Amino acid sequence: MKLKETTTIRIRFNETDPLGIVWHGNYITYFEDGREDFGSKHGISYLDVQSHGYVTPIIASSCKHKLPLRYGDIATIETTFENSPAAKMIFHYKIFNPDGAVVCTGKTVQVFVDDSNQLSLNLPPFFESWKKSKGLL
Amino acid sequence: MKLKETTTIRIRFNETDPLGIVWHGNYITYFEDGREDFGSKHGISYLDVQSHGYVTPIIASSCKHKLPLRYGDIATIETTFENSPAAKMIFHYKIFNPDGAVVCTGKTVQVFVDDSNQLSLNLPPFFESWKKSKGLL
Amino acid sequence: MKLKETTTIRIRFNETDPLGIVWHGNYITYFEDGREDFGSKHGISYLDVQSHGYVTPIIASSCKHKLPLRYGDIATIETTFENSPAAKMIFHYKIFNPDGAVVCTGKTVQVFVDDSNQLSLNLPPFFESWKKSKGLL
Amino acid sequence: MKLKETTTIRIRFNETDPLGIVWHGNYITYFEDGREDFGSKHGISYLDVQSHGYVTPIIASSCKHKLPLRYGDIATIETTFENSPAAKMIFHYKIFNPDGAVVCTGKTVQVFVDDSNQLSLNLPPFFESWKKSKGLL
Numbered sequence: 001m002k003l004k005e006t007t008t009i010r011i012r013f014n015e016t017d018p019l020g021i022v023w024h025g026n027y028i029t030y031f032e033d034g035r036e037d038f039g040s041k042h043g044i045s046y047l048d049v050q051s052h053g054y055v056t057p058i059i060a061s062s063c064k065h066k067l068p069l070r071y072g073d074i075a076t077i078e079t080t081f082e083n084s085p086a087a088k089m090i091f092h093y094k095i096f097n098p099d100g101a102v103v104c105t106g107k108t109v110q111v112f113v114d115d116s117n118q119l120s121l122n123l124p125p126f127f128e129s130w131k132k133s134k135g136l137l
Numbered sequence: 138m139k140l141k142e143t144t145t146i147r148i149r150f151n152e153t154d155p156l157g158i159v160w161h162g163n164y165i166t167y168f169e170d171g172r173e174d175f176g177s178k179h180g181i182s183y184l185d186v187q188s189h190g191y192v193t194p195i196i197a198s199s200c201k202h203k204l205p206l207r208y209g210d211i212a213t214i215e216t217t218f219e220n221s222p223a224a225k226m227i228f229h230y231k232i233f234n235p236d237g238a239v240v241c242t243g244k245t246v247q248v249f250v251d252d253s254n255q256l257s258l259n260l261p262p263f264f265e266s267w268k269k270s271k272g273l274l
Numbered sequence: 275m276k277l278k279e280t281t282t283i284r285i286r287f288n289e290t291d292p293l294g295i296v297w298h299g300n301y302i303t304y305f306e307d308g309r310e311d312f313g314s315k316h317g318i319s320y321l322d323v324q325s326h327g328y329v330t331p332i333i334a335s336s337c338k339h340k341l342p343l344r345y346g347d348i349a350t351i352e353t354t355f356e357n358s359p360a361a362k363m364i365f366h367y368k369i370f371n372p373d374g375a376v377v378c379t380g381k382t383v384q385v386f387v388d389d390s391n392q393l394s395l396n397l398p399p400f401f402e403s404w405k406k407s408k409g410l411l
Numbered sequence: 412m413k414l415k416e417t418t419t420i421r422i423r424f425n426e427t428d429p430l431g432i433v434w435h436g437n438y439i440t441y442f443e444d445g446r447e448d449f450g451s452k453h454g455i456s457y458l459d460v461q462s463h464g465y466v467t468p469i470i471a472s473s474c475k476h477k478l479p480l481r482y483g484d485i486a487t488i489e490t491t492f493e494n495s496p497a498a499k500m501i502f503h504y505k506i507f508n509p510d511g512a513v514v515c516t517g518k519t520v521q522v523f524v525d526d527s528n529q530l531s532l533n534l535p536p537f538f539e540s541w542k543k544s545k546g547l548l
Contacts (some may be wrong), residue, residue, distance in 0.1 A: 013310070013320055014303060017150065017159045018208060024469040025151060025439035029288060036287070046287055047346050058435040062473035071155060104371050118540070150447070150457055151440060161332040162306070165299035166425060173424070183424055184483050195298040199336035209458050287428065288436060292482060294429045345429060 003081040003134060010039035011073045013014075021068035028061060030104055031093045038091070042081075049112075052126035056089055056110040067097060068120040074098050074115040083136045087112055087120045088129055140218040140271060148210045154201070158205035160196055161259040165198060168230045171214035179218075181267055186249075189263035193226055193247040200243040204234060220273045224249055224264075226255045251261050277355040277408060281311040285347045297343035302335060305367045305380055308351035312365070313333055316355075318404055323386075326400040330384040337380040341371060348372050357410045361386055361394045361401075414452050414545060418448040422484045428463040432479035439472060442504045442517050445488035449502070453492075455541055460523075463537040467500055467521040474517040477509060494547045497536075498523055498531045 009030060015021040020078040033040055039045030049056050082090035095103045096129055112120035112127065123131070133137040146167060154160040176182030186193050206212055212232055219227040226247040230238045249257035249264065260268070268274040285303060287300050291297040311323055343349055356364040357370030363384040369377045386394035387402065397405070407409040420441060426483045429436040450456030460467050480486055483497040486506055493501040523531035523538065534542070542548040 014154060014160045014162060014306060018153050018155060019466060019468070020155045021367065021468075023151045024472060025436060025443070028436035028439060029286070032286065032288060042194050045346075055430060057430070057432075057479075060473070061435060061474045062471070065469060068468075072319075085497060091330070109486045149440070149443065152444060156329060158331075158333070161335060162299060162302035165302060169299070169423065169425060174547070182483075193291070193294060194295075194342075195339060197336070197338045198298060199334070201334045202332060205331075209456075288434045290429050291425060291428050292429060292431045297425045299425060 002044065003033070003038075005038040005041055005079050007034045007077045007079065009033055009075050009077060011069050011075060013070055013071050013085075018070045019068075021056070021070055024063070024065060026067070027063050027072050027095070027104055027106065030075070030077055031061070031063075031079075031091070031108055032096060034079035035091050035108065037077075038079040038081065038101055042134065043132075044089075044127075049126075052124065053115045054120070054124055054126075057110055058108055059111050061106065061110040063104055065104045066104045067101055069095070069097060069103055075103065083131075087123050089127075089131075139220075140175075140179065140199060140273070142171070142178055142216050144171045144176040144214040146170055146212050146214060148206050148208055148209050148212060149254070156205075158207055161202060164200050164202070164232070164241055164243065165215055166218075167212070168200075168228070168245055169231060171216035171230055172228050172245065174214075175216040179267075179271065181226075181264075183263075186241065186263075186270045189261065191209065191249045191257070191261055191263075192253045193249055195245055196248050197246040198243065200241055202241045204238055204239055204240045206232070212240065218273075220268075224260050240242070276357075277312075277316065277410070279306045279308070279315055279353050282350040283307055283349050283351060285343050285345055285349060287345050290345045292340070293342075295344055298337070300307055300324035301337050301339070301373060301378055301380065303335075304349070304351055304369060305335070305353075305365070305382055307379060308338040309365050309382065310365055311351075312353040312355065317406065318363075318401075323400075324396065326395065327346045327389045328394070328400075330386055332382055332384050335380065335381040339373055339378045341377045343369070343377055349377065355410075357399055357405075361397050363401075413494075414449075414453065414547070416445070416449040416490050417454050418443055418445045418488045418490065420488060420523075422480050422482055422486060424451055424482050427482045430479075432481055435474070435476060436531075438474050438476070438506070438515055438517065441486070441488055441506060442472070442490075442502070442519055445490035445504055447503050448521065449490040449492065452542075453545065454502075455538075460537075464526045465523045465531070465533065465535055465537075467523055469519055469521050471520040472517065473484050474515055476515045478512055478514045480506070480508060486514065492547075494542075498534050500538075 015026045078094040080092045093106040215231040217229045230243040303391040317322040353368045489505040491503045504517040
């Protein structure tokens with residue numbers, strides 16, 4: 001079983017470049033849109049994480065582009081949680097254009113840092129509880 | 138006498154829009170570039186202000202556009218400090234294109250908020266000292 | 275009678291600054307969100323305008339800030355069309371926080387430029403028709 | 412022999428997030444800064460490529476984060492051209508903080524698309540000439 005959510009966005013004029021397509025760096029923002037929407041729906045948003053005394057900086061991100069998106073396009077972000085045993089939050093992304101074709105795929109990796117600025121080597125207790133509540137542990 | 142500084146920027150690809158010109162919202166970033174450069178040169182940068190226990194949120198900004206800027210253009214920002222008696226930092230901006238023509242003019246107004254989150258109605262002491270040191274008081 | 279639309283946005287993490295509040299330049303993006311939403315609902319979006327052979331560059335924008343917005347806030351943008359006789363599109367904006375308080379007010383002015391890059395001194399025919407259809411002429 | 416250039420940037424206030432560090436998506440902009448500076452110095456900038464009738468969309472990008480950057484930091488981007496036999500432009504990036512420590516590493520891959528919107532499977536003639544002029548062919 002995979003935890004997965006889909007999020008709809010509309011491409012802004014200011015997100016496109018002189019070629020008339022979304023500037024590649026903006027996909028990182030769309031990944032964040034997807035991740036945040038996933039988090040809101042599953043109780044693991046940035047604000048949820050912070051309420052437990054942790055922040056979750058991104059340590060790696062990647063994106064592979066297959067097709068362009070244009071101004072005004074309604075795109076769909078599919079955000080999938082990878083159930084890794086590590087003390088990390090790993091998300092995979094697929095973005096689809098209005099025709100349902102895959103525009104890009106991507107991945108982000110986050111670690112847990114506690115409020116004394118220490119990297120967690122083990123699952124923080126709140127995250128362990130969350131995984132259990134979702135049937136992932 | 139007016140305190141004034143000029144700052145050179147190079148227009149980034151990702152700052153331009155499908156019309157091939159700088160998206161209008163990015164001029165607010167250029168104003169910040171000019172203001173920060175002014176601040177660095179005159180000891181009144183954001184970090185200087187913070188070291189005295191204040192932050193200076195923007196309460197008003199405006200921009201009038203006359204000509205476009207394009208990707209790769211080397212533009213010049215002229216940032217002028219307005220010597221107002223109010224407990225405010227007021228800057229005026231002119232941006233010039235590579236031919237020396239005025240691309241836009243603008244203005245920002247900042248207030249002083251202290252570390253107990255109170256708006257300063259009078260000049261903060263550090264700002265009064267700064268104005269004296271610049272011959273503005 | 276005033277043409278007016280409201281648009282709901284959710285403040286993104288990456289739109290906020292080290293003070294934990296929305297960076298002031300991002301309000302220009304929110305104004306564009308409101309204007310585009312208004313345009314979509316009333317048949318006068320950027321893509322509609324372009325389909326008639328015109329572009330509508332912004333020649334002036336301004337914003338007055340009264341309260342901050344924070345990450346995760348659901349804000350409401352109220353976009354009002356000003357029925358000016360000039361060959362311009364003028365919009366006024368009010369953004370409200372989740373408590374209904376006014377966060378900022380703003381204004382943008384756009385002109386019409388045709389596909390031979392000439393500024394329209396008179397109302398373009400499509401815009402005149404649009405105004406009639408909305409009871410504004 | 413590797414073609415490599417270094418570029419100095421100053422971190423803007425609006426590039427940092429509520430944690431006080433650069434928002435991860437902005438590193439994609441810094442990579443573009445490094446790539447463009449490399450291009451300007453070596454005659455292979457985006458404008459050079461376009462003058463030969465090609466555009467070079469990004470098909471993949473990745474970034475690994477090791478340390479944060481903060482507002483006001485002077486960072487150095489090291490951009491290295493990978494001499495691949497493929498019809499691609501591949502760049503590797505290292506960004507260093509003011510202490511000389513590696514902040515992040517990254518990579519981008521670009522393809523060549525000609526003015527009839529066709530992907531080039533072979534090296535475009537101008538790119539072949541450029542590689543010869545640099546001793547890479």
